[in-house]
Amino acid sequence: MDSFACDGSRASSYNITFCPSTAMSRLLSIPASQALQPALAPISHQNLTSNTSKGKVHTALMIAFPTAAGILIFILLGIYLYISKRKAIKTFNVQTDEMQRFVDSLQFDFNRIRLATHNFAVNNKLGEGGFGEVYKGELEGGQQVAVKRLSKNSVQGIAEFQTEIVLVAKLQHKNLVKLLGYCASPKESLLVYEFLPNSSLDKFLFDPAKKSSLDWQTRFNIISGIARGLQYLHEDSRIKVVHRDLKSSNILLDEDMNPKIADFGLARLFEVDQTQGDTKRIVGTYGYMAPEYAITGHYSVKSDVFSFGVIVLEIVSGQRNRFFRRLQLDEALLHRAWRLWNEDEPLNLIDTELGDNFEEEEVLKCIQLGLLCIQENAIDRPRMTAIVAALNGQAIRLPTPKPPHFFGSAVVDEATDMADEYPAPYVHTGNENITNVYSRD
Template identity: 95%
Template sequence: MQRFVDSLQFDFNTIRLATHNFAVNNKLGEGGFGEVYKGELEGGQEIAVKRLSKNSVQGIAEFKTEIVLVAKLQHKNLVKLLGYCASPKESLLVYEFLPNSSLDKFLFDPAKKSSLDWQTRFNIISGIARGLQYLHEDSRIKVVHRDLKSSNILLDEAMNPKIADFGLARLFEVDQTQGDTKRIVGTYGYMAPEYAITGHYSVKSDVYSFGVIVLEIVSGQRNRSFGRLPLGEALLHRAWRLWNEDEPLNLIDTQLGDSFEQEEVLKCIQLGLLCIQEHAIDRPRMTSVVAALNGQAIRLPTPKPPHFFGSAVVDEASDMADRYGAPYVHTGDETITNVYSRD
């Protein structure tokens, strides 16, 4: 395997030239890892280059994790790693370039959202589910992503989804069902409650994150579990309330009008709510989710109320850390708190 990983190594000057010395106008965005740049290799192949920031939450351990993981994982709904560069001053990951950027750029942009008709949204949900099923159950290694969110779902030219950013992922043994960490990593609003509070994670932690994404795709709204609005206005609470009041179709993004398959929408809402159940044991396996999305006759249980964190103000993240004694590392849009050594 090491020989294979070594064969993926790029020369730093090759990447520097491809990105025009990491020109500002080639910058695609940035995240917990650092900045991402578009580049073009000498033969004309377009690439996306992730550049490890010196101040990054993620470090060399995550860098090596992502190389090994993505090199081993091959699925049409996972982003493809082309190679890497590990020079004395730079750590770079080189990926296939996906022209439509990430799901959140479409889903939460009023101008771009119009291109997401229901069939496209349903195909994105189904593709993410297939990618997770592969990670959890079908690949040679079982992988827990730990930072699944709409900004880590990339879209190709045909709007097919690809799960990206494996720097925080964890390998599981074949018979292992749960892991523990002293450092909570991920993004508030997508974290399963047992992980956010105690550090316990499993494939069901990813299932929870998937459920949040499903409800975001259906509603066109971003989940904000730690926003300044009262928690009763948060997406997950609203989805549960509408389901419980037998008015689930009121959750649908108004951008869709009447152009959607009602049966598919209701199934997605129900699956989303089942995936965000408070107790991990109540959440479905991705095999069952994929089967349901594929139209197989599966009897889905009635969702129970999901877990809601306290009074939901922005400061609640630190309040929870104080209350439960757990350090938090947030890789999304909110504040990053204390960083601890990797477990």
């Protein structure tokens, strides 16, 4: 109830009573600061509960989706790997089957080879090496062949025989000898090659009566052909091959004196990205072995590069390189070539048989390439790609050669076992010519 006073003399005072409803009375009796709380409290609690539930759902989804995606990716990856493996196995089997069919197609009947060689007649024998004997033969159509016959006492065995079949069957290049077929009977293991009438390089190069037919242009063409063949083996073929027994007697010459690399019985197959191999059984011919291979058993494509360098210097000089021991004062070919280069007299290395009939620039280039190939550290030796480019006349700046490895200074035959320097179980070398093919005079 409120009282109001009226102004004026005649005014009277009145009392006015306001009577609110029951609900309004309760509302007016609550302090203003708390008036909204009862109404808002239930709404706030409801929203909080809703937001909490939504947060939990969101968190669950944040965890579930990545987990499910990861599981799905893992499953898909597993399926992909499974399919890829099955496909790779299928491809490998197809390739293996194709290669096996190809190898099978090369198989000769033993009686056919026996008839071609007149029962391996003595007068058809061309040579003999670590593999065994080599015979000349003539097939039914008149095609001449060279037959390598695995000896029971051969330095090389069945493993080398199978290696040569597979490798040569896969390799096709004009500077590699061509395999025509093979025979693997219970008692005989034979390889049938194209017959090359001019025999091997060493039969010309180190024979005073024949070397006169090797003018400089022929020698340079032989060097270039060997380089192209090695480039194919190391870099251009579908499989990388390290020959491990490259030497002048394993370079065969066709009727036009074109060189063909032969004898892959000791070769090793490398993976695409493989750079080096190791062996405890050192095989090959001293005088052509790279020092890291002869001493430690490490071999690589640079081992073949070393052997190529030796052959180049042999072709230029007309002299055979021999393995040298200590205690003798004879000078090895490689060391003589290095000394003459250092003394600025490299032309004194040239075979006197050539006289003045040579291209000085080509000769100097070959000597420098030969010295670069025989450097002691394998990493310093050039790749065959660079060598072929230089021989083809491309403008390539050749570095200054570093010294070759000095094994010693005493001459021995390549077939000599170096038992006093290398333990016998770890070193094995065949005769001077593991396969020595030459035609009869």
